[in-house]
Amino acid sequence: MQLRYIEGGRSEDSPELLAIAVPKGTRTLEDELSSIDEALDGALQRALATGDITGRLTDEVLIYGSDRGPARVLLLGIGPASQVTREVIRRFAGRAVRVAERLRLKQLTLSLDGLGNIPDEDRAQSATEGAALAAWRFSELMTPEEEDSPSNILAVDLVGEGDTGSLTAGVAAGAATARGENFARTLQSRPGNIATPSHLADEATRMAHEFGLGVTVFDEARLEREGMHAILAVSRGSVEEARLIILEHKGGADGHAPLVLVGKGLSFDAGGISLKPPAGMESMKFDMSGGAAVIGAMQAIAELEVKANVVGLVPSSENLPSGSAVKPGDVIQSLAGKTIEVINTDAEGRLILADALAYGAALEPEAMVDCATLTGGVVVALGHHAAGVLGKNDSLVNELISAGEASGERCWRLPLWDEYRRQLDSTTADLKNIGGREGSTISAACFLAEFVRDTNWAHLDIAGTAYGDGKVPYQREGGYGVPTRLLVEWVRSRVG
Ligand code: BES
Ligand code: MN
Ligand code: ZN
Numbered sequence: 300m301q302l303r304y305i306e307g308g309r310s311e312d313s314p315e316l317l318a319i320a321v322p323k324g325t326r327t328l329e330d331e332l333s334s335i336d337e338a339l340d341g342a343l344q345r346a347l348a349t350g351d352i353t354g355r356l357t358d359e360v361l362i363y364g365s366d367r368g369p370a371r372v373l374l375l376g377i378g379p380a381s382q383v384t385r386e387v388i389r390r391f392a393g394r395a396v397r398v399a400e401r402l403r404l405k406q407l408t409l410s411l412d413g414l415g416n417i418p419d420e421d422r423a424q425s426a427t428e429g430a431a432l433a434a435w436r437f438s439e440l441m442t443p444e445e446e447d448s449p450s451n452i453l454a455v456d457l458v459g460e461g462d463t464g465s466l467t468a469g470v471a472a473g474a475a476t477a478r479g480e481n482f483a484r485t486l487q488s489r490p491g492n493i494a495t496p497s498h499l500a501d502e503a504t505r506m507a508h509e510f511g512l513g514v515t516v517f518d519e520a521r522l523e524r525e526g527m528h529a530i531l532a533v534s535r536g537s538v539e540e541a542r543l544i545i546l547e548h549k550g551g552a553d554g555h556a557p558l559v560l561v562g563k564g565l566s567f568d569a570g571g572i573s574l575k576p577p578a579g580m581e582s583m584k585f586d587m588s589g590g591a592a593v594i595g596a597m598q599a600i601a602e603l604e605v606k607a608n609v610v611g612l613v614p615s616s617e618n619l620p621s622g623s624a625v626k627p628g629d630v631i632q633s634l635a636g637k638t639i640e641v642i643n644t645d646a647e648g649r650l651i652l653a654d655a656l657a658y659g660a661a662l663e664p665e666a667m668v669d670c671a672t673l674t675g676g677v678v679v680a681l682g683h684h685a686a687g688v689l690g691k692n693d694s695l696v697n698e699l700i701s702a703g704e705a706s707g708e709r710c711w712r713l714p715l716w717d718e719y720r721r722q723l724d725s726t727t728a729d730l731k732n733i734g735g736r737e738g739s740t741i742s743a744a745c746f747l748a749e750f751v752r753d754t755n756w757a758h759l760d761i762a763g764t765a766y767g768d769g770k771v772p773y774q775r776e777g778g779y780g781v782p783t784r785l786l787v788e789w790v791r792s793r794v795g
Pocket of ligand 1: 568643645647648672673678733739763
């Protein structure tokens with residue numbers, strides 16, 4: 300898909316569809332739009348005069364033009380100009396793409412004018428993200444569609460007033476970030492029988508070669524030699540072998556401490572011997588969402604040539620019951636040397652993360668962030684509109700909250716106080732893998748904290764935000780790629 304900013308565009312070319320944002324209370328046209336209105340013989344002005352479009356968030360009006368200008372002009376209300384955020388812009392772009400699809404168009408033009416006071420680069424980045432995310436779809440497992448189905452958008456042109464350098468840079472950042480997130484969504488969407496741990500490793504390897512990242516994959520023999528028995532324990536019930544995927548971006552000075560991103564890559568979570576109930580179990584193919592986001596973020600970080608050293612770690616296993624599976628009561632070893640009593644085999648994410656976090660901590664990073672569909676508890680606490688963020692370092696947690704706000708992938712803090720750690724006390728091993736129903740998101744994070752030593756670390760629980768019903772205009776039902784954008788935003792913010 301082609302995404303580009305066209306300087307001075309709009310009036311001389313005649314797009315099939317030009318989408319324009321209309322802030323609430325608009326009565327007359329801004330200067331930038333009067334030339335288009337001339338080509339439309341005053342139709343824009345008449346639409347405003349009827350009151351059919353006053354800028355409410357639900358307003359949508361389609362006007363037909365002539366061969367002197369755009370063939371169609373789509374007016375989309377965006378609410379009060381003072382309340383326009385980057386997320387409002389993403390949604391505006393997503394709505395425009397949805398209309399273009401319905402009209403079976405292959406191309407559309409988005410106007411960046413009238414989008415509040417958002418700086419040029421952010422405005423262009425958000426519009427590009429919204430358009431590119433909206434246009435993505437997962438169709439590789441479906442028989443090709445019939446002719447009256449919606450189209451695939453092949454090109455989005457962005458036009459509008461502003462500093463050309465900033466707008467062009469914003470489009471490039473948005474395009475790379477959305478490509479990374481769309482890759483994450485593709486990996487998420489693939490079912491468990493396709494997106495196995497070895498498939499994720501192969502896809503990460505292919506991507507790494509294409510984008511110039513270093514890549515190492517630990518197979519089971521290597522995991523054994525390294526002492527990563529917690530990752531191996533989770534895979535024991537499955538014929539699919541475990542993997543640890545290591546991606547490296549060297550954008551910083553040689554030997555400068557890296558930022559480490561860790562993502563849970565549980566390719567399918569049936570619960571193991573502590574088997575989950577059947578209803579909704581199919582959505583546990585999304586239990587590799589954190590890993591997918593780390594792979595997608597690493598792709599974007601490479602494409603954007605971010606000036607930092609960044610390491611992505613994705614431990615990947617499949618959690619199934621079988622005669623060889625780990626059992627409740629079993630005690631397993633971990634890379635960090637701590638012994639774990641497995642009370643519930645469905646608390647498997649923290650086991651594979653324990654080894655990956657210990658490996659990451661040994662890299663002595665500047666900071667380490669993990670993301671994981673870790674607990675049902677976070678869905679109860681925060682629903683589907685915020686991930687949980689937990690960590691002891693206030694500034695790191697605040698950086699992630701800010702990156703969440705900017706990227707539209709928001710997170711909200713839960714405490715990580717020592718009092719909760721007692722829920723993991725074991726009479727047999729160094730710790731148990733579950734801490735009961737109460738505050739389960741917090742005791743899960745306490746578990747992870749046992750494996751990071753003194754690393755500046757924070758954890759994102761994305762069980763409620765990684766996938767969903769697709770009600771956000773630029774999303775679709777299924778995998779959201781969350782928190783790819785947040786991770787890219789955070790890493791870029793660290794570079795300044
Ligand atoms: N993958 C699940 C968490 C999850 C729940 C993700 C809902 C997405 C939606 C995780 O491995 C899990 O099973 N957690 C259990 C642990 C419990 C059995 C101790 C949970 O939180 O319910
Ligand atoms: Mn589980
Ligand atoms: Zn899980």
